[in-house]
Amino acid sequence: MRQLSLMSGSQFRATLSGTAAILGSVMLVTALAWWWLVFREVVASDYLDIPASIGCAGLSSTVCDLAMSLCRSDHPLDIRWYSPILLWAGMALLFSSMFLASRSPEAR
Secondary structure (H helix, E strand, O other): OOOOOOOOHHHHHHHHHHHHHHHHHHHHHHHHHHHHHHHHHHHHOOOOOHHHHHHHHHOOOHHHHHHHHOOOOOOOOOOOOOOOHHHHHHHHHHHHHHHHHHOOHHHO
């Protein structure tokens, strides 16, 4: 039988940090792509200008919700709704990975 080798604490932190960084990056890119798919239609329809729509990437507001609700029903991918939760979760994972990386013995 093969013995399982256990990782040391620093190896585990390094693996966890790398995994959190990759997952957080994927979530962040996905959130920004999702935001762009929704709000390019909002900007194209002149419901919001670009600076106001950029604010909707990270914050949900009544103005953002109203602009999304006014989107036409013929969106190419049938996407009419965006939530900034995925963006914030991705950022939390990225910051967590940076914190874990800073706590590793190699960083000292």
